[in-house]
Amino acid sequence: ASFMVSQTEPNRLDNVSAGSTEWKGLLTDYWERFSKYCTDASQWDxxxxxxxxxxxxxxxxxxxxxxxxxxxxxxxxxxxxxxxxxxxxxxxxxxxxxxxxxxxxxxxSDEDDENETSEETPKSFEPRLLGVKPDTNEKVFLKQGPYGYYIQVGEDRKGASQKRAPISEVKDINSITIEDAIELLQYPKVLGKHPDDEHPVLMTHSKAGFSIRHRRS
Incomplete structure (x- = not known):
């Protein structure tokens, strides 16, 4: 963002490298500006x-x-x-x-604007039964939507939201197994609580791969 690196920032960093500017002062100035923008952003509904x-x-x-x-x-x-x-x-x-x-x-997901793989998926794909979840005995399907392939637990039912998991890019969609599906359905996983605010730290999975999330970051 523009508030993080201004036009004069490279020169100031060069001065720190040359020893003519004290790095703590530069870091303090940066943090004060950064903190202000974060505080302002947190006030938005x-x-x-x-x-x-x-x-x-x-x-x-x-x-x-x-x-x-x-x-x-x-x-x-x-x-x-x-x-x-x-x-x-x-x-x-x-x-x-x-x-x-x-x-x-x-x-x-954050990467949903990168739809190159979904554009290459076949226009017609029949949902495929992969197997059942051992703990619930529910059917697990491989399906295709407008934005790519995904895993779904259970049949489509009116008024119900089924558990789903996106599939990252794979060379052969037919290679997806029930074991792969069950693994993907575990996300997001709670890794623990952040030591600063006790909010959960999550490992999430999207079409682009895995990421770590804390609150809205």
Missing amino acids: VRKVERMLEEKFLPILFPDLDTDSRVCPSCSEGTLRFKVSRYGEGYFIGCDRHPKCKYIARTL
Whole structure:
């Protein structure tokens, strides 16, 4: 961001390297500016930010829907909205009547704008039964959506949100096994609590791979 590296920043860093500028002063100045921007950002209401982003990126978030056609297909009462998920580990399109309606249309990751692999997927793909989860005896399917392949637990049921997991790029989609699916369904994993604020530290998985998340970072 521009507040982090200004036009004069390289010169100041060169001066530190040359010994003509004291590094602690430069670091203090940087931290004060950085901290101020973080504090300002934390004051924003998350719901207002969601609405701003939704309005700005409406054609991308809802490419196949008209503005007046975002009625929740599950409850027929709510409206599909762009929302930040719990702990800020990701984003999704879902019904605004949550938690009364748990419908989720699609899950988004930070890398969802990199759709090169999904564009190469076949236009027609029949859902494939991989097996069952040993602990619940539920069926596990390999399915294809508009943004790539994913794992789903259970059959599609009206009014219910099924557990899903995205699949990273693979050379042969037919090589996916029930063991692979069960492994992917374990995410996000709680690794522990952050020592500074006791909020959970998560390991998440998206189409682009694995990442560590803490709160909204």
